[in-house]
Amino acid sequence: GESVGLHLPTLSVQEGDNSIINCAYSNSASDYFIWYKQESGKGPQFIIDIRSNMDKRQGQRVTVLLNKTVKHLSLQIAATQPGDSAVYFCAENRAAGNKLTFGGGTRVLVKP
């Protein structure tokens, strides 16, 4: 499959441990944030989203935290599995309209 990026920050995690992926955003006016997962050879796949009126949202094995004070977003994956190995992107709705601006991505490698 395609190589998304040779110089992506990489997080190596032991299978079964929790993963935390961080993202800093730039626009304090951004009101919607979303995490995508991209596996090799595939398009980005939605994981979870959060609006700026919330600071935490939980899904199945995933939690997104939003700290508007420091403009920081994080994705926590509980009990990381081999299938979680992928590149993870955060995106923000930085301007009016439906446009999303994507971050550079973090590669997660799960060690058995």
Add this chain to the structure above:
Amino acid sequence: DAGVIQSPRHEVTEMGQEVTLRCKPISGHNSLFWYRQTMMRGLELLIYFNNNVPIDDSGMPEDRFSAKMPNASFSTLKIQPSEPRDSAVYFCASSLTGGTVGEQFFGPGTRLTVL
């Protein structure tokens, strides 16, 4: 639902040739987005349509790139003439928007190689 459909999945062409990438959004979605992904620049939005109308094309690199959406179920991204630096994976995404931004569903991408 079949999801967003893109064709071709892979395209290899020679510099100077015209390239047309195709996208069928998810039925009922009213917004469509074209992205380009490269190792150097990551995932970049090229253009997006809302109700078949181009809303923001500020990401289109230059006049060699053009996009159309003749109806709600089909869009094309054309590069003419193509150049080696256009080599990338091109993604189409669609979403259902009702006034607020929401989740975008991505297609599998078209991997373009320009020799």
